[in-house]
Amino acid sequence: FGSVQAVTNATLEVQPGNVTALIGPNGCGKTTLMLMLAGLLRQDAGEIRVAGADPRHDSAAVRASIGWMPDQLGSWDNLTCLQTLTLMGRGYRISKDEARARGAALLETVHLGEFADRPARVLSRGQKQRLSLARALMNDPQVLLLDEPANGLDPRSRIELRTLVRDLAAQGRAVLVSSHVLAELDEMVDDAIFMSKGRTLGDEAAAHVADAKTRYRVATLDDSLLRAALADSRVPYDDEPTGIVIRVGSDQEAAQALAWLMSKGVPVHRFGPAGSALEQTYMAMEEERR
Numbered sequence: 364f365g366s367v368q369a370v371t372n373a374t375l376e377v378q379p380g381n382v383t384a385l386i387g388p389n390g391c392g393k394t395t396l397m398l399m400l401a402g403l404l405r406q407d408a409g410e411i412r413v414a415g416a417d418p419r420h421d422s423a424a425v426r427a428s429i430g431w432m433p434d435q436l437g438s439w440d441n442l443t444c445l446q447t448l449t450l451m452g453r454g455y456r457i458s459k460d461e462a463r464a465r466g467a468a469l470l471e472t473v474h475l476g477e478f479a480d481r482p483a484r485v486l487s488r489g490q491k492q493r494l495s496l497a498r499a500l501m502n503d504p505q506v507l508l509l510d511e512p513a514n515g516l517d518p519r520s521r522i523e524l525r526t527l528v529r530d531l532a533a534q535g536r537a538v539l540v541s542s543h544v545l546a547e548l549d550e551m552v553d554d555a556i557f558m559s560k561g562r563t564l565g566d567e568a569a570a571h572v573a574d575a576k577t578r579y580r581v582a583t584l585d586d587s588l589l590r591a592a593l594a595d596s597r598v599p600y601d602d603e604p605t606g607i608v609i610r611v612g613s614d615q616e617a618a619q620a621l622a623w624l625m626s627k628g629v630p631v632h633r634f635g636p637a638g639s640a641l642e643q644t645y646m647a648m649e650e651e652r653r
C-alpha cells in the first residue's frame with residue numbers, strides 16, 4: 364500500500380476437510396492475505412490458487428467458491444436480515460425463491476430467525492457477526508475465509524460457532540480462520556499457520572506446537588507424594604513455580620503415566636495438557652507488535 368509493504372513472504376496450503384488457523388500479531392498481514400485469497404486485493408507478486416482458480420485471472424470462479432466473513436460486517440442498514448441474505452444470493456445468481464428459502468434456513472442456523480424481518484441496523488455486534496457468517500454461507504462455498512469470526516460473540520454463540528465450523532469442514536470444505544483467541548482455536552482447528560512480520564513460519568512453528576503438546580500438568584492433593592513417585596520413575600518432569608509438568612510423547616503415554624501415578628496412590632485431582640499449545644507457540648514466537 365504505497366510505502367507500506369503488507370505481507371512479504373507467505374506460503375500456505377489449506378486442505379479441504381480441515382480447519383486451519385491463521386495466527387499472528389496485529390498488523391502482520393492476516394487480513395491483507397485473506398483479502399488477496401478472496402480476490403478483493405490483487406497481489407503484486409506470488410501465486411494464489413483457490414479451489415484451483417487464480418484470483419487474478421479468474422476472480423468470478425474464486426468468488427463463486429468462496430465464503431468470506433470479514434472482520435467487520437459492512438451491512439446495509441435499511442435492509443432486513445432476510446433481504447440482506449436474499450440480495451446476496453441474487454448476486455450469486457440464485458433464484459429469488461431459492462435465495463429466500465436458503466436465507467431463512469441460514470438465519471435459523473445462526474439463531475437469528477426472529478430477526479428475519481427486522482433491519483440489520485438493530486442488530487447487536489454479536490448478532491451482526493452471526494448475520495455475517497450466514498451471508499458467507501449463502502453460496503454454499505467450498506472455501507471459507509473467516510476473519511476473527513468469534514469477535515463480539517457471547518459464550519454460547521462461540522461454542523455454536525466452533526461446532527458449525529467443524530461441521531462445515533466435515534462436509535469437505537476448506538476453512539481458514541483467523542483469531543486472537545488461541546484457546547478457542549485449540550478446540551476447533553486441525554492445523555495452524557503462524558505469521559510474523561508478513562512471513563509464515565513453517566517447520567519452526569510446527570515443532571513448537573508439537574513440543575507444547577507433550578507437556579501435561581499434574582495437580583495433586585499431596586505434592587510430596589507426587590514428587591517421590593516421579594523421582595522413582597523415568598517420566599521426565601519440570602518442577603515449575605505454577606506446579607509440576609510432566610513430559611509425555613503421546614496420548615497413550617499420558618494415559619500410562621496417569622495410570623501409573625494412580626497405582627502409586629498419588630491423589631491426582633487434575634491431569635491435562637499444560638495450557639494451549641497454540642498459545643505457547645505464539646508466545647515463543649518473536650515478539651512483534653505494530
Ligand SMILES: Nc1ncnc2c1ncn2[C@@H]1O[C@H](COP(=O)(O)OP(=O)(O)OP(=O)(O)O)[C@@H](O)[C@H]1O
Nearest residue numbers: 364367368369388389390391392393394395396653
Ligand atoms: N489500505 C491500507 N493502506 C496502508 N496500509 C495498510 C492498508 N491496509 C493494511 N495496511 C497495513 O498493512 C499491515 C497489515 O495489515 P493487516 O490488516 O493485514 O493486519 P492483520 O494481521 O490483519 O492485523 P490485526 O490482527 O490487527 O487484524 C499493517 O501494517 C497495516 O497498517
